[in-house]
Amino acid sequence: MKTYSIQSVVLLLAVLTAGCSTSSSTSNGGDYYSSTIQPIFDAKCSSCHGGAKTEAGLNLTSWSTLTKGSSAGEAIIAYNSAHSTLVKMATKLQPAVHPASQPSSVLSESELATITAWIDAGAKGPDGLAPFSGNREFVYVTNQGDATINVIDVEENVVARLVDLTKMGFDAGAKPHHVAVEPDGSFWYATLISAGVILKFNRNNEIVGRASFEVPGLLSMDPSSNRLFVGRSMAAVNPPQRIGMIDRTTMSVEELEVFFPRPHALAVASNGKNVYSASLAENKAISIDIDQEESTFEDIPGPIHTIVDLEVSPDGKIMVGTAQLTGKFFFFDATDQANFPITDVIDVNAAPWHPIFSHDGSKIYVANKMAQTVSIIDVAKKSVEAVVEGNGLAQPHGAAISSDGKWLYISGNNLNAAYVSRHNFGEGTQNPGTVTVIDLKTNKIIKVLEVGLYASGSAGRPSW
Numbered sequence: 001m002k003t004y005s006i007q008s009v010v011l012l013l014a015v016l017t018a019g020c021s022t023s024s025s026t027s028n029g030g031d032y033y034s035s036t037i038q039p040i041f042d043a044k045c046s047s048c049h050g051g052a053k054t055e056a057g058l059n060l061t062s063w064s065t066l067t068k069g070s071s072a073g074e075a076i077i078a079y080n081s082a083h084s085t086l087v088k089m090a091t092k093l094q095p096a097v098h099p100a101s102q103p104s105s106v107l108s109e110s111e112l113a114t115i116t117a118w119i120d121a122g123a124k125g126p127d128g129l130a131p132f133s134g135n136r137e138f139v140y141v142t143n144q145g146d147a148t149i150n151v152i153d154v155e156e157n158v159v160a161r162l163v164d165l166t167k168m169g170f171d172a173g174a175k176p177h178h179v180a181v182e183p184d185g186s187f188w189y190a191t192l193i194s195a196g197v198i199l200k201f202n203r204n205n206e207i208v209g210r211a212s213f214e215v216p217g218l219l220s221m222d223p224s225s226n227r228l229f230v231g232r233s234m235a236a237v238n239p240p241q242r243i244g245m246i247d248r249t250t251m252s253v254e255e256l257e258v259f260f261p262r263p264h265a266l267a268v269a270s271n272g273k274n275v276y277s278a279s280l281a282e283n284k285a286i287s288i289d290i291d292q293e294e295s296t297f298e299d300i301p302g303p304i305h306t307i308v309d310l311e312v313s314p315d316g317k318i319m320v321g322t323a324q325l326t327g328k329f330f331f332f333d334a335t336d337q338a339n340f341p342i343t344d345v346i347d348v349n350a351a352p353w354h355p356i357f358s359h360d361g362s363k364i365y366v367a368n369k370m371a372q373t374v375s376i377i378d379v380a381k382k383s384v385e386a387v388v389e390g391n392g393l394a395q396p397h398g399a400a401i402s403s404d405g406k407w408l409y410i411s412g413n414n415l416n417a418a419y420v421s422r423h424n425f426g427e428g429t430q431n432p433g434t435v436t437v438i439d440l441k442t443n444k445i446i447k448v449l450e451v452g453l454y455a456s457g458s459a460g461r462p463s464w
């Protein structure tokens with residue numbers, strides 16, 4: 001059975017073509033990178049980065065190795081020198097700018113100006129293309145604290161682009177919360193809680209459409225139709241008791257009644273027939289048959305759980321739900337779609353957030369926001385088979401999996417400052433949001449990418 005379970009929450013992975021122009025990289029023609037940029041690195045950096053040594057795993061002897069970044073993350077973000085580690089190392093690193101051990105080899109002002117201008121023009125290589133051009137797969141991570149969205153390249157596991165909403169007419173308090181991506185990567189969508197909009201972006205990260213919606217929270221896409229669903233933000237105390245159904249072409253919104261307060265959790269049935277939601281305030285979940293316009297409810301027993309999210313298995317037979325206040329993890333039988341009784345309840349670590357199924361449906365990964373861990377759940381046994389912990393899992397929130405099934409991406413709010421940046425670039429820069437990359441063969445953390453403040457939702461292209 002072809003299934004279309006969509007990750008309804010936090011991390012979105014997507015196969016998108018990076019937004020970049022394919023025009024020549026230079027105003028003076030020729031290969032600007034080789035003639036002007038590489039010689040600077042050769043003179044000042046390559047001895048330690050790709051010559052005798054390759055410090056930090058960063059090789060600066062060519063454009064292609066430079067753009068792969070270090071073993072910790074990207075060295076540069078095309079079009080954004082201000083957020084590029086390489087520039088921050090050379091200008092802001094404390095107590096001394098890099099490389100402090102060899103003051104003579106610090107970049108001169110004119111070299112720095114040349115490099116920053118080149119990055120801001122797209123960091124184009126010898127072939128005139130910006131890095132991560134073409135049909136790449138990306139994961140998108142919204143940073144609620146500084147109105148930015150990181151675009152992560154899934155092959156190299158580095159930040160490929162930074163979408164800065166403050167440069168697109170929104171204020172720093174717009175609160176981008178969650179993302180969803182078209183199955184073919186052609187467009188992606190983000191909710192801005194405080195701005196009250198859902199934005200539609202193209203492959204080049206340009207805004208091409210928008211819909212108004214009060215305090216939008218999670219997104220859930222139905223790849224079997226043109227529908228995108230949207231719930232209400234957790235930050236909203238008394239939002240309308242309706243979820244939104246968006247036509248992804250026109251971006252028009254229809255609101256569907258849920259008859260309970262604070263609809264937050266959201267999942268689309270794998271065949272697109274039903275959409276599920278649940279209340280943060282009451283132990284109630286709903287299944288809405290979209291074409292029949294009929295609703296059925298499931299009462300969840302116990303104390304107030306505050307259901308954070310729902311997710312449907314790739315085969316559509318199982319739905320799972322997470323409970324913030326009780327640390328419970330629910331399994332529902334979703335075969336019938338209209339009736340979806342609870343079959344099992346297990347305990348996971350504190351505050352399970354956004355669950356995601358492995359592509360084969362055999363496992364579920366869920367970040368436990370108050371425990372700084374990720375639970376790996378065996379679906380057949382309905383039990384926790386392993387718990388991942390480690391640096392980077394700082395108020396872990398959302399989850400996305402690369403389409404090859406190799407990598408799990410967990411976004412971390414890090415409002416608790418559990419993660420400290422590997423470099424000190426001065427005040428206010430020490431506790432960025434995180435994206436912890438986990439190797440799904442070994443369940444080991446391989447990298448912690450530093451992203452914007454209060455990293456929250458994330459998502460990518462569904463792989464099925």
Ligand code: HEC
Pocket residue numbers: 041044045046047048049055056058070071072073074075085086087089098099101102105106107422
């Ligand atoms: C004397 C050796 C040396 C030279 C020369 C040197 N580096 Fe480094 N670089 C290091 C070491 C060691 C580290 C790892 C320790 C650290 O991050 O501070 C590092 C780290 C970095 C990082 C951070 C990697 C990451 O992701 O954390 C960047 C970016 C970087 N160097 C860029 C440069 C640039 C650009 C130059 C030339 C202007 C340069 N380096 C010259 C030794 C050097």
